[in-house]
Amino acid sequence: MKKKILLAGLLLILAALIIIAENETPSWSQYQEEYFQEQIAGLQAQLGAARDNAEKSRLQQEIAAYQKRKPEIIDLVLPDGKVERCKTCHVGLEEISSSHPSNTFGCAVCHGGNPLSLDKATAHAQMYGGGHPGSLNVAALSCGGTGANGVLCHAGNPEEAKNEVDLVKTSIMSTKAGELSVLRRMFGYDKTEEVPGLSKGQVAALYPNPLPGRANQQDFQQNCLRQCHQSGGDLPVLTTANNGSWSGAPEQDGTQAKGQAGAQSKIQGSGCETCHVLTNPAHTYTGTDTTMKSNNIGYGMVHSLTTQIPYTQCNQCHNQGNHDPVNLNFALRSDMTKVIRDWKSGDTTWLDRVQDYYLPGEIFARCEVSLDCIDCHTRQDVMGDGKLHTSQYEAVHLQCQDCHGTKENLPQTKKIVDSHDLAFEEQITNPKFPALKVGDEILVTGKGEELPFIRHQGNEWLQSSRVTGQTFKVPLVYGSKCQQSLLEQGADSCHKCHDRSASHP
Ligand code: HEC
Ligand code: HEC
Ligand code: HEC
Ligand code: HEC
Ligand code: HEC
Ligand code: HEC
Ligand code: HEC
The missing domain is CATH 1.20.5 (Single alpha-helices involved in coiled-coils or other helix-helix interfaces)
Structure with a gap:
């Protein structure tokens, strides 16, 4: 009898608990x-x-x-029948891109995690790279993974150019091997650009004893090697109030952000998204996913991948200030307040653009300002060519003459004869430039890389910006009054005469 009462009592409690759980x-x-x-x-x-x-x-x-x-509950049913429920919480999240539609890709293919769970902690457990699936330590699983239909994504392809994950890991922007090499040579440790013991894909920040025996070795590691690389290097959080700072607490619109933001004020470069997900100076998410709070810093503005990368994105690291190789420290440029203001609101005039683009006092030709960085720098310049370069000058493929030719030569071109040409690949991901057709004549660099957004038509060489879509006529050196020497084709030589820094004191 007693047992039955006990059992009934337990059942009652259980029923009550279920009701409470359902009401919450x-x-x-x-x-x-x-x-x-x-x-x-x-x-x-x-x-x-x-x-x-x-x-x-x-x-x-x-x-x-x-x-x-x-x-x-929002069930995303993928073509292979698998169900994902992440959108139940992330209902407001933007589509990541038209080439990765959520109804075929889902979320877990890029993020990992447990897509059936409706509990935050369980759903997020084992996510690749937390909020940053493109971080280079997990990119092989996310970007480099295999799609539900067996398609290899961005790694493991027989065609090297499609293995962005492997390429980017060896790029000098990920390794920072250039900086390590320059300093070691300057202090007399190595005689050539080679750095003994630095292996392919290794990040220079992890190189043991970069300046052995020197008191400022630690400054070199902290202030130089650890900053500004795409494999987890610290990036500056730029805000108007702190005038840009590597470690200052972030603020938004003049007010100090509260809560956890102060603790995570360090933003790190995280692989693919450093370039492919556009950020604002404070690295805050401003999209429509209500789970993401604005003081949660370290994210792109919206959940969106792009190849239309404006110069401001590259300038998260480039053109931010001056390196002092003797004292081994870095000073932010003095006009940072203006740069940040214009980054937020967009450059309105040419003068704004000139002033924000490069450091005060730097010298450049007009095209180096009117065009965006990726209108010039090729795919191998930005995502690497698979070689471990230890010098920027060796890593950079592009030359002024690739577009302008010389006094004796026209720029090199190639006629598209095959609809499987890799040049079409860039068109798929970037519709900003005019559609490419078999029969078109495109520009090819001295190293053989194709620039399908620069076309030779009749007597004209036309370039469409991959960022703005604006069209430019490329003026040729061939047949012009240019006084260059055939043997001096480096940018420094051209800049002696072609100098736009007058408008940028
Ligand atoms: C093609 C790969 C890909 C797919 C598919 C994808 N994401 Fe993302 N997601 C990313 C990347 C890359 C980031 C990092 C963006 C950044 O650094 O701000 C990200 C960031 C996020 C964030 C943080 C907010 C933000 O925008 O930075 C959330 C939340 C998120 N994803 C949820 C999802 C959900 C839910 C799905 C499925 C509907 C999904 N993602 C599908 C690549 C993807
Ligand atoms: C129960 C609700 C819930 C579910 C289910 C859920 N999330 Fe989230 N997610 C959140 C919240 C809330 C945040 C905001 C940050 C926080 O509070 O931790 C977030 C943040 C994120 C972020 C940003 C990085 C981070 O960790 O803060 C990513 C990426 C993300 N979620 C992906 C996913 C993916 C992928 C799934 C499915 C596998 C998923 N989420 C399922 C609630 C959820
Ligand atoms: C996370 C920081 C970071 C971002 C973002 C970044 N870079 Fe770099 N980049 C570097 C560093 C650091 C170096 C030099 C490394 C060295 O010398 O060791 C470099 C070197 C280069 C070089 C010379 C070497 C080479 O690979 O050709 C070019 C060109 C270049 N960057 C272009 C770009 C462009 C274009 C973008 C934007 C699409 C960009 N970078 C975005 C950090 C960055
Ligand atoms: C330094 C900036 C930068 C980083 C980091 C970067 N990309 Fe790119 N990526 C670009 C630019 C610029 C383009 C357009 C270049 C082109 O197509 O010539 C591009 C194009 C692409 C394309 C389109 C195909 C194509 O050839 O145009 C894919 C896919 C891609 N990137 C994947 C990745 C992956 C995956 C990662 C991380 C492993 C990554 N990218 C890291 C700058 C970057
Ligand atoms: C990707 C192609 C490309 C590359 C590479 C390139 N340019 Fe240009 N250049 C252009 C275009 C397009 C214009 C027209 C720009 C405009 O109208 O604003 C131009 C214009 C010029 C002009 C005439 C405008 C002026 O008054 O300054 C000079 C000089 C010039 N470039 C020099 C250079 C130098 C020096 C380099 C190497 C650092 C270089 N270019 C690299 C595409 C290129
Ligand atoms: C000694 C000075 C000098 C040097 C060095 C020099 N240029 Fe020139 N360049 C000129 C002059 C002068 C003109 C003619 C300007 C004019 O017609 O208004 C010119 C014209 C040009 C033009 C045609 C501009 C137009 O609007 O038609 C281009 C492109 C150009 N140079 C590129 C280069 C490049 C690239 C280099 C480096 C490899 C270079 N120049 C080096 C002096 C120089
Ligand atoms: C008009 C084309 C053009 C534009 C725009 C351009 N670059 Fe370059 N860049 C070049 C050329 C050409 C070289 C190779 C210069 C040489 O002859 O040494 C170069 C070299 C570099 C180098 C190697 C180091 C050096 O100073 O020579 C870096 C780093 C670099 N560019 C980054 C960038 C970044 C970041 C942007 C945008 C903020 C950018 N470039 C915009 C044409 C351009």
Whole structure:
């Protein structure tokens, strides 16, 4: 008898617990409610500004639909039948890109994690690289993985150019081997550019004893080798208030960010997304996923991959200040406040652009400002060529003459004869430049790399910017009054006469 009472009592307690659990709103439904409210607020603002009646009633219908919408579990069913539920919490998240649509790719192929779970901790357990799946220590699993249909993604392809994951790991921007080599030679440790014991793909920041026996070895590691590389190097968090700082607590719009942001004020370069996911100076997410709070720094502005990479993205590391190779420290450029302001609002005039692009006092030709970095620097310049370079000058493939030719030669071209040409690959991911056709004549660099966004048509050489889409006529040295010497084709020689720094004191 006693046993039965006990059992009944236990069952009662259990039933009560189940009811409590069911009544407690799961966190995912709160995120969805927040998302609906944000959408409604946005639509209401649009409604206030709308003039047209048809537009008004469309907005009203949309608002009503969100008001009626109830939170529900969102099952993403992939082509192979697998189900993923990440979107149940991340309902507001943007599509990552048109070549990775979420209804065929899902989330786990890039992020890992446990896509069936509706509990944050479990869902996020074993995610690749936390919030940064493109970090080079996990990129082989994410970007370099294999799709559900057996397609090899960005590693393991027979065609080397498609193995971005392997290439980028050896790029000088990931290893920083150039900096290590220059300093070691300067202090007399090595006689050539080679660094004994530095192996392929190794990050220079991990090189044991880079300046053995010197008191400032640690400064070199901390202030130089650890900063600004794509495999976890520290990046500056640039804010107007702290005038740019490597370690200062971040702030947004003049107010000090509270909570965890102060603790994670160090932002690190994280592999592929350092270039392919665009950031703002404070590295904050500004998209529509309500789980992401704005003081959670270290993310791109929206969940979106792009190859239209503007110069500001490259300038997270480049053109930020001056390196002092003797004292082994780095000083941010003095006009950083203006640079940050224009990064946020966009350059409005040529003068803004000239001033923000390079450091004060630097010398360059007009095209080095009117074009973006990736309108010149080739795929192998930016993502590596598989060789371990220990000098920037050796790593950089592009030359001024590749576009301008010389007094004796026109720039080199190639006629597209095959629809499988690698040149089409770039077109797929970047529709900014005019569609490429078999029969088109494209520019080829001295090292044989194709630049499909520069075309030879009739007597003209036309370049379309891969970032802005703007078209430029490339002026040729051949047939011009240029006074260059055939033997001096390096940029430094050209800059002696072609110097735009007058407008940039
Ligand atoms: C093609 C690969 C890819 C796919 C597919 C993908 N993501 Fe991402 N995701 C990324 C990358 C790369 C980042 C890092 C962005 C950064 O550094 O800010 C990211 C960042 C995020 C973030 C942090 C916010 C942000 O934008 O930085 C969230 C949340 C997220 N992903 C969730 C998801 C969910 C949910 C899905 C499925 C609907 C998904 N992702 C699908 C590549 C992907
Ligand atoms: C129960 C809700 C929930 C589920 C389910 C969920 N997330 Fe999240 N996720 C969050 C929240 C909340 C954040 C904001 C950061 C935080 O609070 O940790 C977040 C942040 C992230 C981030 C940014 C990096 C980070 O760790 O902060 C990524 C990437 C991400 N989620 C991916 C995923 C993927 C992929 C899945 C599915 C495998 C998933 N999430 C499922 C709630 C969830
Ligand atoms: C995370 C920091 C970082 C970002 C972002 C970055 N770079 Fe670099 N880059 C470096 C460093 C550091 C070096 C020099 C390394 C050395 O000398 O050891 C370098 C070297 C280079 C070189 C000369 C060597 C070579 O590989 O050809 C070029 C060109 C270059 N970067 C272009 C770019 C362009 C274009 C972008 C934007 C699409 C960009 N970088 C973004 C850090 C970065
Ligand atoms: C230093 C900046 C930078 C980094 C880091 C970087 N990329 Fe790129 N990536 C670019 C640029 C610039 C382009 C467009 C260049 C082109 O196509 O000539 C590009 C193009 C691509 C393309 C399009 C195909 C193509 O040839 O145009 C893919 C795919 C790609 N990158 C994958 C990756 C992966 C995966 C990683 C990480 C392992 C990565 N990228 C890291 C700058 C970068
Ligand atoms: C990727 C192709 C490309 C490369 C590489 C290139 N240029 Fe140009 N260059 C252009 C284009 C396009 C214009 C026209 C720009 C404009 O109208 O603003 C131009 C214009 C010029 C002009 C005439 C405009 C002026 O008054 O300055 C000079 C001089 C010049 N470039 C020098 C150089 C030098 C020096 C280098 C090497 C550091 C170089 N270019 C590399 C494409 C290129
Ligand atoms: C000794 C000075 C000098 C040097 C060095 C020099 N140039 Fe020139 N360049 C000129 C002059 C002068 C012109 C003619 C300008 C004019 O017609 O207005 C010119 C014209 C040009 C033009 C054609 C501009 C146009 O608008 O038609 C290009 C392109 C160019 N140079 C590129 C280069 C490159 C690339 C280098 C380095 C390899 C170089 N120049 C080195 C003096 C020089
Ligand atoms: C007009 C084309 C053009 C543009 C735009 C351009 N570069 Fe370059 N860059 C070159 C050429 C050509 C060289 C090789 C110079 C030489 O002859 O030594 C070069 C060299 C470099 C080097 C090697 C070191 C050096 O100073 O020679 C780095 C690093 C670099 N560029 C980064 C960048 C970054 C970052 C951007 C954008 C902020 C950019 N470049 C914009 C044409 C360009």
